[in-house]
Amino acid sequence: MASQFPSSLFLPFQESSSELAQYTRLFRAFQQAIINGDLTPGAKLPASRALCAELGISRNTVKTAYEMLHAEGYVETRHGAGSFVATNLPLDTVDQSEDQAQPQAQVPPKLSAMAQTLVGVRKPNQMKTGELLLPAQPCVNSFPWSQWQRAVASAGRQMKYQQNSVMGNSQLREQIANYLRVVRGVKCTTDQVMICSGSQQAMFLALKLLVDAGEAVIAEDPGYQGIDGAIAAVGATKIPAQVDKQGIQLEDGLQQAPNARVVMLTPSRNHPLGHTLSLDRRLQLLQWAKRNGSWLIEDDYDSEFRFEQQPLTSLQGLGGQDVVIYTGTFSRILHPGIRLGYMVLPELLLEPATRAKTYMEGGTSILPQLALAEFMSSGHFASHVRRMRKLYHQRREILHSAIDARLGAQLSLIPSDGGMHSVYLIPEQWDDRRIRQLCEARGLGIRDLSRYYTGQKRTCGLVIGFAGYSEAEINTGVDRLAAAIDLYSSE
Amino acid sequence: MASQFPSSLFLPFQESSSELAQYTRLFRAFQQAIINGDLTPGAKLPASRALCAELGISRNTVKTAYEMLHAEGYVETRHGAGSFVATNLPLDTVDQSEDQAQPQAQVPPKLSAMAQTLVGVRKPNQMKTGELLLPAQPCVNSFPWSQWQRAVASAGRQMKYQQNSVMGNSQLREQIANYLRVVRGVKCTTDQVMICSGSQQAMFLALKLLVDAGEAVIAEDPGYQGIDGAIAAVGATKIPAQVDKQGIQLEDGLQQAPNARVVMLTPSRNHPLGHTLSLDRRLQLLQWAKRNGSWLIEDDYDSEFRFEQQPLTSLQGLGGQDVVIYTGTFSRILHPGIRLGYMVLPELLLEPATRAKTYMEGGTSILPQLALAEFMSSGHFASHVRRMRKLYHQRREILHSAIDARLGAQLSLIPSDGGMHSVYLIPEQWDDRRIRQLCEARGLGIRDLSRYYTGQKRTCGLVIGFAGYSEAEINTGVDRLAAAIDLYSSE
Numbered sequence: 001m002a003s004q005f006p007s008s009l010f011l012p013f014q015e016s017s018s019e020l021a022q023y024t025r026l027f028r029a030f031q032q033a034i035i036n037g038d039l040t041p042g043a044k045l046p047a048s049r050a051l052c053a054e055l056g057i058s059r060n061t062v063k064t065a066y067e068m069l070h071a072e073g074y075v076e077t078r079h080g081a082g083s084f085v086a087t088n089l090p091l092d093t094v095d096q097s098e099d100q101a102q103p104q105a106q107v108p109p110k111l112s113a114m115a116q117t118l119v120g121v122r123k124p125n126q127m128k129t130g131e132l133l134l135p136a137q138p139c140v141n142s143f144p145w146s147q148w149q150r151a152v153a154s155a156g157r158q159m160k161y162q163q164n165s166v167m168g169n170s171q172l173r174e175q176i177a178n179y180l181r182v183v184r185g186v187k188c189t190t191d192q193v194m195i196c197s198g199s200q201q202a203m204f205l206a207l208k209l210l211v212d213a214g215e216a217v218i219a220e221d222p223g224y225q226g227i228d229g230a231i232a233a234v235g236a237t238k239i240p241a242q243v244d245k246q247g248i249q250l251e252d253g254l255q256q257a258p259n260a261r262v263v264m265l266t267p268s269r270n271h272p273l274g275h276t277l278s279l280d281r282r283l284q285l286l287q288w289a290k291r292n293g294s295w296l297i298e299d300d301y302d303s304e305f306r307f308e309q310q311p312l313t314s315l316q317g318l319g320g321q322d323v324v325i326y327t328g329t330f331s332r333i334l335h336p337g338i339r340l341g342y343m344v345l346p347e348l349l350l351e352p353a354t355r356a357k358t359y360m361e362g363g364t365s366i367l368p369q370l371a372l373a374e375f376m377s378s379g380h381f382a383s384h385v386r387r388m389r390k391l392y393h394q395r396r397e398i399l400h401s402a403i404d405a406r407l408g409a410q411l412s413l414i415p416s417d418g419g420m421h422s423v424y425l426i427p428e429q430w431d432d433r434r435i436r437q438l439c440e441a442r443g444l445g446i447r448d449l450s451r452y453y454t455g456q457k458r459t460c461g462l463v464i465g466f467a468g469y470s471e472a473e474i475n476t477g478v479d480r481l482a483a484a485i486d487l488y489s490s491e
Numbered sequence: 492m493a494s495q496f497p498s499s500l501f502l503p504f505q506e507s508s509s510e511l512a513q514y515t516r517l518f519r520a521f522q523q524a525i526i527n528g529d530l531t532p533g534a535k536l537p538a539s540r541a542l543c544a545e546l547g548i549s550r551n552t553v554k555t556a557y558e559m560l561h562a563e564g565y566v567e568t569r570h571g572a573g574s575f576v577a578t579n580l581p582l583d584t585v586d587q588s589e590d591q592a593q594p595q596a597q598v599p600p601k602l603s604a605m606a607q608t609l610v611g612v613r614k615p616n617q618m619k620t621g622e623l624l625l626p627a628q629p630c631v632n633s634f635p636w637s638q639w640q641r642a643v644a645s646a647g648r649q650m651k652y653q654q655n656s657v658m659g660n661s662q663l664r665e666q667i668a669n670y671l672r673v674v675r676g677v678k679c680t681t682d683q684v685m686i687c688s689g690s691q692q693a694m695f696l697a698l699k700l701l702v703d704a705g706e707a708v709i710a711e712d713p714g715y716q717g718i719d720g721a722i723a724a725v726g727a728t729k730i731p732a733q734v735d736k737q738g739i740q741l742e743d744g745l746q747q748a749p750n751a752r753v754v755m756l757t758p759s760r761n762h763p764l765g766h767t768l769s770l771d772r773r774l775q776l777l778q779w780a781k782r783n784g785s786w787l788i789e790d791d792y793d794s795e796f797r798f799e800q801q802p803l804t805s806l807q808g809l810g811g812q813d814v815v816i817y818t819g820t821f822s823r824i825l826h827p828g829i830r831l832g833y834m835v836l837p838e839l840l841l842e843p844a845t846r847a848k849t850y851m852e853g854g855t856s857i858l859p860q861l862a863l864a865e866f867m868s869s870g871h872f873a874s875h876v877r878r879m880r881k882l883y884h885q886r887r888e889i890l891h892s893a894i895d896a897r898l899g900a901q902l903s904l905i906p907s908d909g910g911m912h913s914v915y916l917i918p919e920q921w922d923d924r925r926i927r928q929l930c931e932a933r934g935l936g937i938r939d940l941s942r943y944y945t946g947q948k949r950t951c952g953l954v955i956g957f958a959g960y961s962e963a964e965i966n967t968g969v970d971r972l973a974a975a976i977d978l979y980s981s982e
Contacts, residue, residue: 197854200850310562367828
């Protein structure tokens with residue numbers, strides 16, 4: 001009789017999702033009861049006639065569930081005697097009672113060293129919707145949505161005829177190679193361009209090809225936290241090299257790690273200070289790399305947004321074809337969700353990079369690649385960059401004027417030609433972390449400069465985004481910043 | 492005078508891409524000459540008037556190029572005397588003559604151990620266009636393109652309002668969680684679902700979280716080469732565990748590596764044999780994992796394509812919520828270019844996985860995620876899977892009949908309920924690699940079974956795809972296979 005079973009046994013059946021067929025729900029209720037030990041090996045299952053009456057379901061439902069239990073090996077049938085819980089299942093310790101969160105392990109579960117390290121890495125900046133003056137926020141409203149949508153619709157149609165390729169879609173690779181040759185003086189063929197998920201994946205892959213766990217990678221201090229994260233993700237150690245107005249100081253890094261063989265940097269603009277690597281330092285880095293069989297990973301961050309001068313020729317184009325891995329992204333220029341970037345690989349790395357991407361990711365989705373290729377080939381990308389360069393230049397002036405007017409006595413601008421944010425120094429002894437907290441409470445995305453440092457020597461300041469905000473928003477933001485600083489001064 | 496300079500100096504100017512402004516081309520010609528040493532420090536640049544006459548360009552072009560050279564630090568102006576190559580540039584060894592492929596390094600450039608290992612991993616199967624009977628080729632022609640295109644167009648419109656999220660788009664994650672709960676008995680909330688680039692990235696990330704370089708990972712032998720590649724990509728060692736009709740033999744793996752703490756497997760169907768992991772073995776694996784603080788990475792490969800029975804409940808759903816990382820992909824079911832997959836993470840791994848994806852990739856492109864979410868929520872995905880299950884079942888029968896009729900005496904089928912390919916054993920002493928070569932020469936994508944093995948014990952056979960081919964194509968393919976085998980027998 002069904003009544004010999006605890007009624008709780010059928011709770012999972014009665015409560016489970018109605019999306020499931022009744023027989024599946026009944027099957028799973030028995031399955032769980034058997035695995036939990038609520039039904040022990042050898043126990044007799046209720047007769048199907050009795051059970052269907054008790055649960056108010058059809059006999060066929062019960063029979064199908066029993067057949068499934070039989071097919072999967074949970075029950076055995078004894079001729080004429082009914083169905084019994086199988087006696088040969090190794091069930092003794094598989095305990096899955098729902099309220100027991102952790103398994104009863106004799107040994108605690110272990111994570112990789114990398115996983116343990118990563119959890120310790122400074123958390124990525126969280127974007128909160130509606131925050132003002134957040135750095136790295138492009139002007140999404142100015143994005144040419146109708147042209148983009150046409151490119152996307154076309155991509156949906158073309159996708160049918162496309163083969164998947166780990167290196168990326170050939171049309172997009174060709175567009176990127178042309179763009180980089182013309183605009184950044186990069187020396188490359190289409191074959192050297194690999195499509196990645198943003199520059200983040202490009203930097204990670206590049207490091208994976210060059211560095212083993214425990215090795216040293218020299219990087220700018222302060223620097224981009226995506227670089228710190230990529231270094232941590234390969235299990236390498238970041239050697240923080242100080243940055244001055246000419247950019248990264250290689251000697252500072254080499255003093256700490258004379259055997260380092262990889263430098264990772266953003267020569268067009270140090271992040272977040274905005275200093276550009278000088279020609280002298282560029283030549284010096286290339287020399288060092290060529291002499292020592294070393295590598296430079298050049299993330300050409302923000303080269304698009306120089307307002308007064310042309311950006312300097314890339315390290316790669318300055319004679320670095322064999323020692324530079326050049327990376328870039330479209331996510332900052334177009335839309336944070338686009339997640340497409342690229343790297344330009346020296347010949348020597350083409351084969352290992354293809355293998356690595358094959359096994360670490362399998363290839364980037366074709367759809368956004370086709371859309372972007374179309375968007376670039378029809379000229380929308382180039383004209384969008386031009387328009388944004390102009391717009392961001394204007395917005396920077398608006399921010400600078402507003403701060404001069406309201407906070408000129410306390411904040412002092414670090415000069416830089418371009419970008420999507422500006423950095424201001426604060427009076428000595430002021431604590432930028434505290435100011436950041438006060439800003440956050442007022443809906444501001446302003447960041448504390450000191451958080452971008454790895455080494456002991458830190459400068460305090462404020463990193464203030466302007467690219468994504470209208471004149472009114474910038475002024476509101478500066479008002480709130482002034483209020484936060486007033487409060488800070490009175491604390 | 493300009494004539495004092497070798498005319499070759501201006502070749503890069505005259506030959507370079509006309510996409511570039513003339514002044515940029517001229518600037519780059521001088522830049523290259525200075526870096527190459529063709530123009531030495533202190534050398535006087537030609538007067539702009541003379542140069543514009545010689546090259547037949549406007550004086551403004553020359554002046555702009557000279558200003559750029561000055562701004563970037565390549566030349567210095569002496570008042571009234573003209574422009575000179577800067578004397579303070581550290582130029583001695585930056586040699587970038589185009590015909591010198593490798594830099595003159597005192598130390599040869601070094602790759603990571605991982606990069607060196609990966610190049611040694613068995614090459615991924617290359618798809619050649621038009622090959623018949625290739626395994627893992629879905630029926631792209633049956634894909635509902637018009638519904639897909641509508642979903643894509645809608646994604647292009649929605650994208651504007653989407654925030655980027657490393658875990659993936661919440662609509663898609665919810666669709667996947669619902670699907671897995673209902674169809675695969677997976678026990679998860681939407682929060683546990685992470686969107687990845689195919690199952691390949693999911694498997695790599697899972698391994699990165701659990702295994703350090705040098706550690707052992709038990710995996711099926713024969714097995715999926717994407718799994719072997721992921722294991723190599725994290726620098727771990729694959730311990731090949733033999734497979735029988737009940738699936739992976741855990742003891743075989745543990746005998747070779749008693750301390751292994753991770754098993755990676757495809758329980759629904761061993762690749763390529765097609766054996767399903769039995770209930771006994773499932774329970775045994777779960778028990779082992781729970782007792783030892785070990786992990787199971789369950790790639791639920793081909794669970795969608797069981798033709799006669801329902802697939803067995805996933806390991807994750809069988810009480811493995813805390814010890815199983817469950818992975819899957821849409822690339823096999825829908826289109827190879829879609830490159831979207833997922834993993835279901837135990838609570839303990841949520842934070843490390845988020846960090847790892849942030850720094851290794853930065854997040855998957857939103858566009859295909861939005862399209863797929865729409866495609867699933869409007870029911871097209873579920874009905875496509877149902878249609879393909881029916882179609883592939885029919886196509887399998889066509890293949891089996893054709894082989895029975897033509898090659899029944901030589902080939903013997905390994906029974907398996909489902910999938911997109913079938914495996915046939917060949918007579919002992921036959922060499923499947925040689926047969927594969929003969930097949931390849933006839934435009935067949937048939938694979939040799941022995942290539943899927945890592946250990947010493949290998950079975951020879953043929954892996955024959957049917958899913959992507961019409962009845963006529965299958966029959967043509969089997970004709971060609973018969974011809975190849977005829978030739979092999981006569982060799």
